[in-house]
Amino acid sequence: MREATGNYLLSRPWLPILMAIVMKSIIERYNKSKEEHHQLANPTSEVKFWQREAATLRQQLQNLQENHRQLMGEELSGLNVKELQNLENQLEMSLKGVRSRKGNLIHHENVELYKKVYGTREINGGNRNSLPTSSLSFGKDLHVPVHLQLRQPQQQNYETPARATKLG
Secondary structure, X not given: OHHHHHXXXXXXXXXXXXXXXXXXXXXXXXXXXXHHHHHHHOHHHHHHHHHHHHHHHHHHHHHHHHHHXXXXXXXXXXXXXXXXXXXXXXXXXXXXXXXXXXXXXXXXXXXXXXXXXXXXXXXXXXXXXHOOOOOOOOOOOOOOOOOOOOOOOOOOOOOOOHHHHOXX
């Protein structure tokens, strides 16, 4: 489970940006705290420190909310072409991550179902031919790509000669 979570987080294109913002904020707060540590003996200075800290956190929250709204396709009117392109790239990378995760889950579910089916056959006498088979067969190698192609059905012409249409 830890590996899946790690892959999920690594597939998020906005994560490095968020981490950079958070790290920058932490460093700024550390430096401010270090400078103001000497002044905290005075209660008025401490109140001012926490007021600035609250203002900084409010601004970060507003930035994150704005970023979230833009990722959801809202409030895009203020963005220029380059910003929209960057947003589009972020969304495409996110979709790739989602699709990859979905594909991995489906693959793992298929492997488990395959194990259940063939595991059941082996338990029931060890003979794979004892169960009805379909026209599809599963080989031992599940990683071989299968290429399927959809085609439109061919339309049948049922024209009859003119003399055959006249009855009686």
